[in-house]
Amino acid sequence: xxxxxxxxxxxxxxxxxxxxxxxxxxxxxxxxxxxxxxxxxxxxxxxxxxxxxxxxxxxxxxxxxxxxxxxxxxxxxxxxxxxxxxxxxxxxxxxxxxxxxxxxxxxxxxxxxxxxxxxxxxxxxxxxxxxxxxxxxxxxxxxxxxxxxxxxxxxxxxxxxxxxxxxxxxxxxxxxxxxxxxxxxxxxxxxxxxxxxxxxxxxxxxxxxxxxxxxxxxxxxxxxxxxxxxxxxxxxxxxxxxxxxxxxxxxxxxxxxxxxxxxxxxxxxxxxxxxxxxxxxxxxxxxxxxxxxxxxxxxxxxx
Amino acid sequence: xxxxxxxxxxxxxxxxxxxxxxxxxxxxxxxxxxxxxxxxxxxxxxxxxxxxxxxxxxxxxxxxxxxxxxxxxxxxxxxxxxxxxxxxxxxxxxxxxxxxxxxxxxxxxxxxxxxxxxxxxxxxxxxxxxxxxxxxxxxxxxxxxxxxxxxxxxxxxxxxxxxxxxxxxxxxxxxxxxxxxxxxxxxxxxxxxxxxxxxxxxxxxxxxxxxxxxxxxxxxxxxxxxxxxxxxxxxxxxxxxxxxxxxxxxxxxxxxxxxxxxxxxxxxxxxxxxxxxxxxxxxxxxxxxxxxxxxxxxxxxxxxxxxxxxxxxxxxxxxxxxxxxxxxxxxxxxxxxxxxxxxxxxxxxxxxxxxxxxxxxxxxxxxxxx
Numbered sequence: 001x002x003x004x005x006x007x008x009x010x011x012x013x014x015x016x017x018x019x020x021x022x023x024x025x026x027x028x029x030x031x032x033x034x035x036x037x038x039x040x041x042x043x044x045x046x047x048x049x050x051x052x053x054x055x056x057x058x059x060x061x062x063x064x065x066x067x068x069x070x071x072x073x074x075x076x077x078x079x080x081x082x083x084x085x086x087x088x089x090x091x092x093x094x095x096x097x098x099x100x101x102x103x104x105x106x107x108x109x110x111x112x113x114x115x116x117x118x119x120x121x122x123x124x125x126x127x128x129x130x131x132x133x134x135x136x137x138x139x140x141x142x143x144x145x146x147x148x149x150x151x152x153x154x155x156x157x158x159x160x161x162x163x164x165x166x167x168x169x170x171x172x173x174x175x176x177x178x179x180x181x182x183x184x185x186x187x188x189x190x191x192x193x194x195x196x197x198x199x200x201x202x203x204x205x206x207x208x209x210x211x212x213x214x215x216x217x218x219x220x221x222x223x224x225x226x227x228x229x230x231x232x233x234x235x236x237x238x239x240x241x242x243x244x245x246x247x248x249x250x251x252x253x254x255x256x257x258x259x260x261x262x263x264x265x266x267x268x269x270x271x272x273x274x275x276x277x278x279x280x281x282x283x284x285x286x287x288x289x290x291x292x293x294x295x296x297x298x299x300x301x302x303x
Numbered sequence: 304x305x306x307x308x309x310x311x312x313x314x315x316x317x318x319x320x321x322x323x324x325x326x327x328x329x330x331x332x333x334x335x336x337x338x339x340x341x342x343x344x345x346x347x348x349x350x351x352x353x354x355x356x357x358x359x360x361x362x363x364x365x366x367x368x369x370x371x372x373x374x375x376x377x378x379x380x381x382x383x384x385x386x387x388x389x390x391x392x393x394x395x396x397x398x399x400x401x402x403x404x405x406x407x408x409x410x411x412x413x414x415x416x417x418x419x420x421x422x423x424x425x426x427x428x429x430x431x432x433x434x435x436x437x438x439x440x441x442x443x444x445x446x447x448x449x450x451x452x453x454x455x456x457x458x459x460x461x462x463x464x465x466x467x468x469x470x471x472x473x474x475x476x477x478x479x480x481x482x483x484x485x486x487x488x489x490x491x492x493x494x495x496x497x498x499x500x501x502x503x504x505x506x507x508x509x510x511x512x513x514x515x516x517x518x519x520x521x522x523x524x525x526x527x528x529x530x531x532x533x534x535x536x537x538x539x540x541x542x543x544x545x546x547x548x549x550x551x552x553x554x555x556x557x558x559x560x561x562x563x564x565x566x567x568x569x570x571x572x573x574x575x576x577x578x579x580x581x582x583x584x585x586x587x588x589x590x591x592x593x594x595x596x597x598x599x600x601x602x603x604x605x606x607x608x609x610x611x612x613x614x615x616x617x618x619x620x621x622x623x624x625x626x627x628x629x630x631x632x633x634x635x636x637x638x639x640x641x642x643x644x645x646x647x648x649x650x651x652x653x654x655x656x657x658x659x660x661x662x663x664x665x666x667x668x669x670x671x672x673x
Contacts, residue, residue: 003514003515003517003518006514006517007511007514010508010510010511010514011511013510014508014510014511119338123342124338124339124340124342125342125343125559126340126343126530126531126534126559126562126563127562127563128534128559128561128562128563128564128565129565130565130566131538131565131566134542136542136544138544144517144518145544147543147544149542218507222507222508222535222538222539222565223534223535223538223563223564223565223566224507224531224534224535224562224563224564224565225507226340226531228339228340228505229505229507231505232503232505232506263511264510264511265511267511267512267515268511268512268514268515268518271500272500272501272502272511272512272515273474273500273501275503275511276503
């Protein structure tokens with residue numbers, strides 16, 4: 001029993017990270033109908049910025065944990081957000097009126113550029129950051145125990161907060177209204193006076209910010225990263241976005257949670273050899289039954 | 304000295320230099336993961352080979368000709384290994400290759416060297432199949448995974464007396480091969496593992512796997528794989544409160560293991576099988592000192608790479624720069640290296656295996672313990 005509960009906790013925290021990153025895929029797809037394949041690498045960049053921010057803060061003699069974590073979050077989110085903006089500006093905006101295929105190739109190119117640029121400038125080696133927050137809450141269940149580390153709690157808290165704030169912004173604010181209008185019909189929105197280029201830039205920045213939140217937390221939790229770390233987690237988050245219905249914000253969160261939980265439960269109760277086989281089979285199955293994903297709306301061809 | 308004399312001297316020096324360069328035609332490839340997640344090992348290979356080549360050139364070269372090294376980067380990917388191997392034999396005209404690092408790269412590359420009649424001496428690829436394939440020109444100056452697995456399994460049974468062993472591997476040629484070799488010996492001792500599973504290379508979250516290790520109540524966790532996964536694995540193991548002894552092979556013999564685990568406290572007590580320390584060879588001590596004086600700590604496979612270069616050069620020098628004759632020669636002659644006298648058997652393996660057990664401490668350093 002304690003093992004099943006522990007696996008649920010593992011899956012929940014993993015899933016919330018997938019969900020955070022999936023938001024970047026889903027929002028960009030929602031607004032310009034393309035998959036931003038460089039998104040996983042934006043996450044990777046944020047891991048490096050986390051380490052640099054940590055080093056900077058410690059260099060200035062700051063040692064209290066709350067200040068370090070908030071400072072690192074702030075710095076990383078700001079710099080990664082800027083990356084998101086620049087990437088959109090140089091890799092996607094010039095291709096705004098080209099076919100979807102060119103934009104897709106540009107995205108893959110951007111991903112390779114980011115990987116190689118980080119590898120060349122930071123070295124190909126594995127990097128690590130020290131542990132900042134240790135300790136865990138433990139509940140005894142039967143003979144065993146279920147535990148959640150403080151770091152994992154922080155991940156859950158920040159993910160839920162981030163998703164909550166974003167949902168509020170999209171549904172209740174003027175910016176959100178502009179995003180939704182652009183998503184519905186970019187041409188019409190621009191005729192009605194919305195600067196759609198600006199909205200699209202904003203969406204890229206929001207996606208990058210969410211990836212940066214995940215990047216800071218995961219880097220601090222696992223400690224290890226390298227220039228290639230964005231690839232696997234990017235594919236997983238993309239899967240989560242498709243699973244939940246690409247283009248749908250709650251879908252990305254739901255997809256992330258389902259993917260995280262199914263991975264943890266399958267690996268923990270059956271076999272970790274085949275956990276990816278299982279997760280991706282699940283994706284195929286859901287897409288066969290519901291081609292638009294769990295919460296996605298079927299795409300209507302506009303005439 | 305007048306200006307003209309200085310200029311003349313400089314010009315003649317430059318000409319002399321050019322002549323030496325033109326003679327530099329013993330090309331030796333150094334193949335390994337010079338980039339990618341395992342670049343730390345590629346650097347060890349390169350530093351060792353580079354120093355050996357410098358020392359040999361300073362002592363007069365190979366039969367009077369200078370060694371020219373060519374760096375070949377396989378990024379630990381089999382496909383890339385094949386293409387750099389082709390490049391080494393076709394366009395660079397290498398006579399011998401030091402490498403590769405990853406067994407999964409060495410294996411396909413060895414066939415290309417075999418076809419081209421190039422001598423291959425790997426400092427680090429330990430998969431048994433590499434030499435069991437029966438290619439005549441393949442040698443290694445490290446041990447084999449079955450020898451390494453033997454040492455690990457007998458330590459677990461004899462010294463630790465553990466009954467509940469969980470075996471984890473990374474599904475790679477090296478990692479799974481090592482885990483399987485350990486498992487075979489362990490089972491032969493009558494201990495059946497309580498868990499045997501693979502993880503995915505490149506992932507960082509192993510929490511669900513570790514919860515499972517907790518649920519089978521393992522005393523020892525044996526990991527076949529490299530430090531990039533071993534680091535997060537041991538950290539998450541400790542974070543989930545497991546006190547199981549963590550043991551692995553030579554895939555974690557790098558300072559990066561400490562870095563990726565987050566803090567030296569997590570690697571404290573980790574056991575590792577690796578070849579006997581080079582300091583135990585009198586001839587190795589001086590080289591280690593020279594490395595340190597130049598500001599480089601020759602950890603892991605650095606001296607193995609130095610040794611591999613000495614072996615390759617001895618084979619070429621004694622056989623008129625003919626790699627095929629050199630390979631035959633190696634099987635019946637011993638080579639004096641910085642890691643002692645090396646003898647090879649018919650397959651190209653060392654006749655004497657020197658695996659011992661090391662333990663990592665709370666300062667993030669490793670020491671031999673038996």
